[in-house]
Amino acid sequence: MLKLAVLVSGGGTNLQSIIDSIADGRITNAEIKVVISNNKNAYALERAAKAEIPAKALSPKDFTDREAFNDALLQALIDSEADLVVLAGCLVVIPPKIVEHFKNRIINIHPSLIPSFCGKDYYGLKVHEGVLNRGVKVTGATVHFVDDGTDTGPIILQKAVEVHQDDTPKSLQLRVMEEAEWVIMPRAIDLIANGKVKVEGGKALIEQ
Template sequence: MLRVAVMVSGGGTNLQAIIDAVKDGTITNTELVAVISNNAGAYALTRAKDNNIPAYCISPKDYESRDAFNDALLDKVNELNVDLIVLAGFLVRIPEKMVHQYSHRIINIHPSLIPSFCGVGFYGLKVHEAALAKGVKVSGATVHYVDEGMDTGEIIFQKAVDVLDGDTPETLQRRIMEQAEWKLLPKAINKIANEHVN
């Protein structure tokens, strides 16, 4: 059984897609052991509680330094004894120490076809604003392993989504979530869970 912690900063729509996929059997051999947020007001924490998943808020604001926060985050993950960390809209850089300790055991969802519109500064609506400004006809989402860089790890899955005439950043974001993100992230977790089973 793959023990998964999901880290999320906001509303948690990707978290909900994961919860639903575990419930309906799209994801097998997986237990959601925790939801961790850096934001006490994140609706993702409510989603966790509503589904009886332990929820934790570990915020940089509560620590005197970034190093202290990084240590607290890593300590919590270690305490939970997780096999896989899923970043589902987690807007905090993962500490390098954690990246090394959990090498090839942290995955992230990014709302573009990497290597386009990724890296520092590309998150949330900013990704879709950049895609529309460039005039691309196709965008999408990517699930990848997390390494020391920003959106530079090995790609697991990608899915293309058409950009339509008249799209706004908001309509494009919603279509990419519905057609790509909410499908790719559960698919990636299920793949890892079933390769993990001995």
């Protein structure tokens, strides 16, 4: 059974998709051991409570410096005995010490088709604003392993979503979540939980 630690910052829609996918069998051989939020007021914590999943808030504001927060976050992940760390709308920059400890065991969902509209300046609605400003016709979402860079780790799954001419950043964000994020994040977790993903030469390979 793959043990998951899910890191969140806000509403927790991706967390909910994981919870629902475990419940209905789209994700097999996996369980959520803990949900951790850097935001004490995140609705994601309520979602975890409703699903009777252990949850905690770890805010950088409660620590003397960022290093102390990073140490506490690493210890919380170790204490959870997580096999896989899932960044589900997590806005915390994961420090190198955590990336190294969980090498190829941290995954993230990004709301574009990497390598387009990704990197340190692209997060939240900024991604969809960038897509609309550029006028591309297709966007989507990407699940990837986390490495030392920003959105640069091996790509596991991607799913395309059509951009409509009358889209706003918010309407596009919602459609990308519904059509792509909530589909490929559970799928990626299921593949990993069942030993179907391996990293070779900087690429994620999926067993057919």
